[in-house]
Amino acid sequence: MTLENGREVLIRVRGLAKSFGGYQIWDGLDLDVFRGEILAIVGGSGQGKSVLLRVITGLVKPEAGEVELFGRNAKTLAREDRLDIESRWGILFQDGALFSSLTVLQNIQVPMREHLELPQSMMDDLAFLKLTMVGLPPEAAHKYPSELSGGMRKRAGLARALALDPEIVFLDEPTAGLDPIGASDFDHLIRKLQQTLGLTVYMVTHDLDTIFTVCDRVAVLADKKIVRTGSPTELQLHPNHRWIEEYFCGERARAAHPADQPRRLLV
Amino acid sequence: MLKRDHTLSLSTQARAPGFRVELKGTTFRLIASGAWTVAEATKLDIALKRLRVPIPPTPEFTGEMDIAAIAEIDTAGAWLLQRTAAAWEAGGLRTRYAGATDGFKILIEEVQSRSGAVRPKLEKQGAAQQLVEDVTKTLTGAWADVVQLTSFLGEVTAGLGRMIAQPWRFRPTSFVHHLDHAGLRAVPIIGLICFLIGAVVMQQGVVQLKPFGAEPFAVNMVAILALREVGILLTAIMVAGRSGSAFTAEIGSMKMREEIDAMRTLGIDPMDTLVLPRVLALVVALPLLTFLGDITGLIGGGVMAIAVLGLDVPTYIDKLHDAIDFQHFMAGMIKAPFAAVIIGLVGCLEGLKVEGSAESLGTHVTSAVVKAIFLVIILDAVFAMFLSGIGV
Numbered sequence: 263m264t265l266e267n268g269r270e271v272l273i274r275v276r277g278l279a280k281s282f283g284g285y286q287i288w289d290g291l292d293l294d295v296f297r298g299e300i301l302a303i304v305g306g307s308g309q310g311k312s313v314l315l316r317v318i319t320g321l322v323k324p325e326a327g328e329v330e331l332f333g334r335n336a337k338t339l340a341r342e343d344r345l346d347i348e349s350r351w352g353i354l355f356q357d358g359a360l361f362s363s364l365t366v367l368q369n370i371q372v373p374m375r376e377h378l379e380l381p382q383s384m385m386d387d388l389a390f391l392k393l394t395m396v397g398l399p400p401e402a403a404h405k406y407p408s409e410l411s412g413g414m415r416k417r418a419g420l421a422r423a424l425a426l427d428p429e430i431v432f433l434d435e436p437t438a439g440l441d442p443i444g445a446s447d448f449d450h451l452i453r454k455l456q457q458t459l460g461l462t463v464y465m466v467t468h469d470l471d472t473i474f475t476v477c478d479r480v481a482v483l484a485d486k487k488i489v490r491t492g493s494p495t496e497l498q499l500h501p502n503h504r505w506i507e508e509y510f511c512g513e514r515a516r517a518a519h520p521a522d523q524p525r526r527l528l529v
Numbered sequence: 530m531l532k533r534d535h536t537l538s539l540s541t542q543a544r545a546p547g548f549r550v551e552l553k554g555t556t557f558r559l560i561a562s563g564a565w566t567v568a569e570a571t572k573l574d575i576a577l578k579r580l581r582v583p584i585p586p587t588p589e590f591t592g593e594m595d596i597a598a599i600a601e602i603d604t605a606g607a608w609l610l611q612r613t614a615a616a617w618e619a620g621g622l623r624t625r626y627a628g629a630t631d632g633f634k635i636l637i638e639e640v641q642s643r644s645g646a647v648r649p650k651l652e653k654q655g656a657a658q659q660l661v662e663d664v665t666k667t668l669t670g671a672w673a674d675v676v677q678l679t680s681f682l683g684e685v686t687a688g689l690g691r692m693i694a695q696p697w698r699f700r701p702t703s704f705v706h707h708l709d710h711a712g713l714r715a716v717p718i719i720g721l722i723c724f725l726i727g728a729v730v731m732q733q734g735v736v737q738l739k740p741f742g743a744e745p746f747a748v749n750m751v752a753i754l755a756l757r758e759v760g761i762l763l764t765a766i767m768v769a770g771r772s773g774s775a776f777t778a779e780i781g782s783m784k785m786r787e788e789i790d791a792m793r794t795l796g797i798d799p800m801d802t803l804v805l806p807r808v809l810a811l812v813v814a815l816p817l818l819t820f821l822g823d824i825t826g827l828i829g830g831g832v833m834a835i836a837v838l839g840l841d842v843p844t845y846i847d848k849l850h851d852a853i854d855f856q857h858f859m860a861g862m863i864k865a866p867f868a869a870v871i872i873g874l875v876g877c878l879e880g881l882k883v884e885g886s887a888e889s890l891g892t893h894v895t896s897a898v899v900k901a902i903f904l905v906i907i908l909d910a911v912f913a914m915f916l917s918g919i920g921v
Binding site: 378 | 567603604632646886
């Protein structure tokens with residue numbers, strides 16, 4: 263177990279470098295994800311926020327640097343250990359990435375089938391429990407992804423990410439493309455699930471409302487590395503960086519969360 | 530997964546999940562221990578199902594789920610506990626939880642609050658009903674296809690009429706582009722295939738006719754077959770596979786990205802820009818390709834005739850003159866423009882029927898090829914009957 267200031271580090275990234283087509287997107291990127299927090303990764307377009315998620319989850323190889331998952335170096339993991347780690351995280355892709363030939367209930371059961379040997383009746387019950395926990399109506403169980411709305415697909419994708427009760431979930435732009443009410447519902451859902459299941463949440467987001475309502479800590483990706491981390495209010499009060507100032511103190515940010523007002527109550 | 534203490538690394542022994550039931554005073558207690566997680570759920574499930582629900586002798590007896598010794602719990606563990614507690618409640622024991630940390634309590638309450646939801650049953654139809662439904666669906670679908678294709682033919686004809694009345698509507702660039710793609714670029718493959726089939730038919734003809742001493746007539750057979758049937762059918766099938774599918778894919782992906790809607794709002798008629806140039810290009814290209822197919826088929830047959838029958842080139846050409854006349858050539862050629870219209874219409878119509886998803890694009894491309902080939906063969910059969918009826 264890796265500790266930093268007395269807190270357990272689930273994911274540690276050190277000195278990451280990556281370039282695409284001759285353009286260097288990061289150079290010496292460092293990041294820690296602590297157990298039990300909701301961490302938001304923000305940054306301008308093209309800074310490689312989604313790529314960072316893909317590097318951490320092993321979908322993209324970095325050119326240099328180390329990724330440590332649950333205290334173990336990702337590079338030297340044996341196949342079985344890698345499978346073990348994959349069952350300890352869940353990933354929600356932007357549009358849910360549900361398997362289109364399976365119903366919602368079957369989609370949620372996919373990780374259970376792959377990693378565990380559970381009796382079918384129990385998988386049905388557990389998958390249905392997950393489905394209700396993410397706020398989907400019972401009728402959605404036997405529907406196919408194409409019959410669901412964008413918001414429902416995201417919820418179903420979240421249910422699949424939670425199928426094995428992971429320790430950490432990665433969310434890629436969870437509220438993108440949702441209307442403000444749907445986005446706010448989703449924010450509350452994330453907060454509630456985080457408290458219920460003791461989750462650690464790593465999310466890539468643009469949404470200032472999400473950041474101010476649910477996130478404990480924000481890591482800002484700019485100038486090819488993580489330039490600052492801190493609570494949203496802290497970053498808004500002391501930006502100390504041009505991009506952070508524009509982002510957190512711009513018109514939209516002040517509308518989302520005026521720093522001089524008390525923080526809104528949650529849930 | 531929730532742990533009682535995150536700083537503690539549990540030994541394998543301490544993680545082993547388990548439970549026992551004891552009666553203390555008037556309380557039946559289920560004392561659970563270890564890691565109640567989804568990884569251990571199968572074992573726990575079997576053991577819990579074996580557990581008999583205690584029968585309270587008097588109503589004062591209560592139940593208790595003592596989870597003070599549980600080190601780790603997740604939704605699956607909480608669900609197993611909840612299922613057991615619900616069974617005890619149903620047996621007349623009021624059951625409560627003891628020894629939960631705050632985190633455990635939130636999870637257990639969440640699972641409890643969800644236990645009322647009923648999973649909808651998947652409606653399974655009987656085989657007979659399913660069969661009837663499928664047959665009905667297929668038949669009505671086929672009828673709908675006929676109606677759609679006919680009305681699309683009408684639309685295209687009307688569009689063509691408009692274009693003749695207003696010639697500036699014609700898109701020469703697009704027409705030439707499709708003529709190039711559907712026509713010129715198909716030359717090598719169609720030439721090769723017709724050549725090979727001509728040779729194969731000749732060789733087989735010679736082999737089969739030899740016992741009757743009729744092998745010289747193989748030339749007649751190949752010549753008539755190539756001109757009347759093989760040239761046009763092979764060409765049309767190849768074009769349906771190559772260009773019909775390409776039309777569907779091109780128009781379909783434009784439909785998916787709302788490009789066609791954008792065109793309409795800009796006052797551009799997709800009929801003029803997308804459908805007519807494609808159909809017209811095919812109507813021009815397919816007869817030319819058929820002619821190419823006819824000739825390469827005869828050349829293929831000739832090469833084989835020279836090889837197995839020992840003919841020389843002038844003799845082969847003489848034999849061809851004897852075997853065929855212009856009628857046979859025209860009997861094949863006349864079908865080409867009709868086949869072109871069918872392939873073009875089906876390809877464009879299927880493309881316009883594509884809806885939002887990539888899946889729909891794939892299905893429509895497949896069905897465009899299948900329908901076009903099917904209709905071309907039907908057309909061929911109708912022509913065969915008609916032509917032999919009028920004695921050609």
